[in-house]
Amino acid sequence: MNIIRFYPGDTLQMKKPHPCGSNLFKVIRVGSDVRVVCGGCGRDMTLPRIKLEKGIKKVISAAQQDKGDGPRR
Numbered sequence: 001m002n003i004i005r006f007y008p009g010d011t012l013q014m015k016k017p018h019p020c021g022s023n024l025f026k027v028i029r030v031g032s033d034v035r036v037v038c039g040g041c042g043r044d045m046t047l048p049r050i051k052l053e054k055g056i057k058k059v060i061s062a063a064q065q066d067k068g069d070g071p072r073r
Helices: 047-053 062-067
Strands: 011-014 022-029 033-038 044-048 056-060
Touching: 022 044, 033 047, 044 047, 047 056
Parallel strands: none
Antiparallel strands: 011 022, 011 056, 022 033, 033 044
């Protein structure tokens, strides 16, 4: 099983949306349990890392958010 690397400040795009309709979650704390905040309604959740990793579609790093795009080549 691959471990998905993400850090506090990163945004996770999930496969399924939260009941409020948003599928973006900001990472607050990382460990065996991961604390995230919904980008739509602001709900604060602590989830087991394994369960969270199964639902991740894309990781948007904090550095990409600041620049607005990915690294240039």
